[in-house]
Structures are given as C-alpha cells and as structure tokens.
Amino acid sequence: MSLEHEANNWLRHRFGRNVKFDEPMSKHTYFRIGGPVDAFVVPQSQKDLIDLIIWAGQMQQPYIVIGDGTNLLVRDAGIRGLVIMLTKCLNKISRLNRGDDTTIISAMAGARLQALCKFAIESGLEGMNFAIGIPGTVGGGIVMNAGSAAGSVEGVLDSIEVLLSGGERLTLERSQLVFKYRNLSLKKVAPNGDLEKTIVLEGHFQLRPSDARYLKKEAREMLNKRRTAQPSNYASAGCFFKNPASGKTAGELIELAGLKGKRVGGAEVSAKHANFIINTDNASAADVTALMEIVQETVSQTFNIELTPEVKIVGTQA
Ligand SMILES: Cc1cc2nc3c(=O)[nH]c(=O)nc-3n(C[C@H](O)[C@H](O)[C@H](O)COP(=O)(O)OP(=O)(O)OC[C@H]3O[C@@H](n4cnc5c(N)ncnc54)[C@H](O)[C@@H]3O)c2cc1C
Structure with missing residues (x-):
C-alpha cells in the first residue's frame, strides 16, 4: 500500500526531486537489503525538516529518521510511511567557545562520525578516537551510543539538541540522558517513550587538548586493527548481536557454537568475525532473520545465553 494521493502530491510539491516514492531501502542500507518505503525524503534544510515533521504529525504519517x-x-515488505534521511540538511561540525576552559565540538546529526573524528584529531582534541572506523552519522552514533573497546559516545557527549514530533526544539543536558549498551534512551522526553519520533539534531562533545600527531598515530593503529578483524569486503550491519553483560563476547559464543560459515540463502555468519552476518549473494531480510534465529537458538541451547540483536530491524512483517 502506498501513500494517499493527497499526501503524495504535498510531498512532491514540497520536496520535488528530494522525495522518491516506493524507493527500495536496499539502496540506503549497508546490508544492501530492504523492501520499498512509501516515500524516501531527503530534506535540504532544517526548515524543510521541521515542515515535514509538522505535516507528518498532522497527517498521522509514520516516519523513521535514518543516518x-x-x-x-529493513524487512522485505518494506516500510509504510516515510523514511527521512538527514545527511543533506544537518552536516556541519564546529568548535564552540563557551568562554570557560571546556572544549566543546558541536556536530550536526547528519555529519559523518568519521568527519567528527578527523575534526577532533586535526584540532588536537582527544576523546573521539574510540569511534575511528565506525561508519554512519553522528545522529546514528548518538542514538546507538556507538562505541568500541576504547569507549563510547556516552564518555564524551555533553548535551544534545532534539526535535520533538510537534516541531519543538529542545536541549537535553547530559544529566537528562540515559545511556545503555548501544542505546540511548530518551524515554524521559519522548512522548510515550517513542524515540523513533524524536529526532536528534546535533550533539555537543566535550574533548580534552592533546597532541594531534599522537592522536593521528593512534587512529591509524585502530583502523588497521579493525580492518584485520572485520569482514569489510562484504555488505553487513556490523556486529549483529549485543555482547552479553559479562563473560564471552557474542562473537566468541557464536564461534564456539560452531556457527562460523553457517548460511541461509545469501546470508552467512562471517568466517572472519562470527558476530557479523554478511550479505554474500543477494540475501533477503528473511534469509538474515532466519539465520539470526538459528544463531540465537543454537547459542541458547549450547550456553543458556540469549543473544539480542544490536541491529535495528524495521519495516512491515510480510
Ligand atoms: C562494517 C560496520 C562496522 C561497525 N562497527 C561498529 C562499531 O565498532 N561500534 C558500533 O557501535 N557500531 C558499529 N557499527 C554499527 C553502526 O555503524 C553504528 O550503530 C552507527 O552509529 C549507526 O549510524 P547510522 O547513521 O548509520 O544510523 P542508522 O543505521 O541509519 O540508524 C540507526 C538507528 O538510529 C536511528 N537514528 C539515526 N539517526 C537518527 C537521528 N538523527 N535521530 C533519531 N534517530 C536516529 C535510526 O532510526 C535507527 O533506529 C558498524 C556497522 C558496520 C556496517
């Protein structure tokens, strides 16, 4: 089912070539998987974005914001409503002067996390190197509390600006944010705890002065380590499962359960890193979820540990 004629017309008139109808989400995910979304919108300015959110609220159109x-x-049946991509309207990174000793970098949600890391290194500011090599945007990184063994967003985020579903802007200080493992909960502010409707507009990161040459060398080493450990030649969504709170990592458990190389259709448990499900040959979302369930069941039966996905699974169930 696609959008009503009237909704289609409004979007076409307001967004022109920056809206695409029945757009395959496989074009917009690193997994290269996903059925069509009714309307894929790429706002070119903050005003575009605010107008769209207010309209979607009035029209009761569901939406998902992505980086x-x-x-x-994204499931094979696709997504009903709108997908809104922020990379064209919110991509500035700048240094803020607060008039005290703290050094804050402001990064808009649609800027790349790697651009933020580079900006920090070139400014001789320490704190962002944990994110070296993590793909995606600053907004996605904040919402996912992205991180590595060297740290996570939680360690450096000072405050965020959000857009509520009614179009109001709000600043949230660090004390108002509830960080969890690979998750930031905005339950305190989002209506009905519905984070999908609360849009992160920008993040303010508190960093420390350091030596740019040292930071650059550290970043190079971290990137090399990542390239050696991860199957970067294949489409994936990174680590598929969250690591259990203690003990062995999800990857170690999956490997010990003998699942490396296990396949369903075009989806495979990577032989290089067992917590990566890779798309080796036009996998469908159904292939990936079937493989996910096999991994969960096998690990549960072998170790009595329940693995939960870190990857966000979205879209209509077929
Ligand atoms: C090869 C590879 C390696 C990876 N390695 C790591 C790693 O080491 N550590 C790690 O933590 N992750 C890793 N990831 C996962 C991923 O890169 C991170 O979670 C990243 O931060 C997601 O950013 P994104 O912009 O792509 O978000 P998306 O995938 O587009 O979205 C993720 C979620 O955030 C929501 N969202 C995105 N932007 C906003 C916004 N502005 N406001 C509100 N909601 C928003 C989306 O609706 C969705 O629920 C890896 C992924 C790949 C493919």
Missing part, C-alpha cells in the same frame, strides 16, 4: 543505514535491517 547512513549502517545499523539497519
């Missing part, structure tokens, strides 16, 4: 789709599995 680079690096952590998304």
Whole structure:
C-alpha cells in the first residue's frame, strides 16, 4: 500500500526531486537489503525538516529518521510511511567557545562520525578516537551510543539538541540522558517513550587538548586493527548481536557454537568475525532473520545465553 494521493502530491510539491516514492531501502542500507518505503525524503534544510515533521504529525504519517543505514535491517515488505534521511540538511561540525576552559565540538546529526573524528584529531582534541572506523552519522552514533573497546559516545557527549514530533526544539543536558549498551534512551522526553519520533539534531562533545600527531598515530593503529578483524569486503550491519553483560563476547559464543560459515540463502555468519552476518549473494531480510534465529537458538541451547540483536530491524512483517 502506498501513500494517499493527497499526501503524495504535498510531498512532491514540497520536496520535488528530494522525495522518491516506493524507493527500495536496499539502496540506503549497508546490508544492501530492504523492501520499498512509501516515500524516501531527503530534506535540504532544517526548515524543510521541521515542515515535514509538522505535516507528518498532522497527517498521522509514520516516519523513521535514518543516518547512513549502517545499523539497519529493513524487512522485505518494506516500510509504510516515510523514511527521512538527514545527511543533506544537518552536516556541519564546529568548535564552540563557551568562554570557560571546556572544549566543546558541536556536530550536526547528519555529519559523518568519521568527519567528527578527523575534526577532533586535526584540532588536537582527544576523546573521539574510540569511534575511528565506525561508519554512519553522528545522529546514528548518538542514538546507538556507538562505541568500541576504547569507549563510547556516552564518555564524551555533553548535551544534545532534539526535535520533538510537534516541531519543538529542545536541549537535553547530559544529566537528562540515559545511556545503555548501544542505546540511548530518551524515554524521559519522548512522548510515550517513542524515540523513533524524536529526532536528534546535533550533539555537543566535550574533548580534552592533546597532541594531534599522537592522536593521528593512534587512529591509524585502530583502523588497521579493525580492518584485520572485520569482514569489510562484504555488505553487513556490523556486529549483529549485543555482547552479553559479562563473560564471552557474542562473537566468541557464536564461534564456539560452531556457527562460523553457517548460511541461509545469501546470508552467512562471517568466517572472519562470527558476530557479523554478511550479505554474500543477494540475501533477503528473511534469509538474515532466519539465520539470526538459528544463531540465537543454537547459542541458547549450547550456553543458556540469549543473544539480542544490536541491529535495528524495521519495516512491515510480510
Ligand atoms: C562494517 C560496520 C562496522 C561497525 N562497527 C561498529 C562499531 O565498532 N561500534 C558500533 O557501535 N557500531 C558499529 N557499527 C554499527 C553502526 O555503524 C553504528 O550503530 C552507527 O552509529 C549507526 O549510524 P547510522 O547513521 O548509520 O544510523 P542508522 O543505521 O541509519 O540508524 C540507526 C538507528 O538510529 C536511528 N537514528 C539515526 N539517526 C537518527 C537521528 N538523527 N535521530 C533519531 N534517530 C536516529 C535510526 O532510526 C535507527 O533506529 C558498524 C556497522 C558496520 C556496517
């Protein structure tokens, strides 16, 4: 089912070539998987974005905001409503002067996390290197509390600006944010705890002065380590499952359960890193979820540990 004629017309008139109808989400996810969304909208300015959110509220159109789709599995039946991509309207990174000793970098949600890391290094500011090599946007990184063994967004985020579903802008200080493992909860502010409707507009990151040459060297080493450990030649959404709170990592458990190389259709448990499900040959979302369930059941039966996906699975159930 696609959008009503009237909704289609409004979107076409307001967004021109920046809206696409029945757009395959496989074009917008790192997994290269996903059925069509009714309307894929790329606002070119904050005003565009606010107008769209207010209109969607009035028309009761569901929407999902995405960054680079690096952590998304979109189901084969696609997404009803709108997908809004922020990379064209919110991509500035700048240094803020607050008039005290703290050094804050402001990064808009649609800017790349890697651009933020580079900006920090070139400014001789320490704190962002944990994110070296993590693909995606600043907004996605904040919402996912992205991180590595070296740290996570939680360690450096000072405050965020959000857009509520009614179009109001709000600043949330660090004390108002509830960080969890690979998740930021906005339950305190989002109506009905519905984060999908609350849009992160920008983040303010508190960093420390350091030596740019040292930071650059550290970043190079981290990137090399990542390239050696991860199956970067294949489409994926990064680590598929969250690591259990203690003990072995999800990857170690999957490997010990003998699942490396296990396949369903075009989806495969990577032989290089067992917590990566890779798309080796036009996998469908159904292939990936079937493989996910096999992994969950096998690990549960072998170790009595329940693995939960870190990847966000969205879209209509077929
Ligand atoms: C090869 C590879 C390696 C990876 N390695 C790591 C790693 O080491 N550590 C790690 O933590 N992750 C890793 N990831 C996962 C992913 O890169 C991160 O989760 C990233 O931060 C997601 O950013 P994104 O812009 O792509 O978000 P998306 O995938 O587009 O979205 C992720 C979620 O955030 C929501 N969202 C996005 N932007 C906004 C916004 N502005 N406001 C509100 N909601 C929003 C979306 O609706 C969705 O629910 C990896 C992924 C890949 C493909």
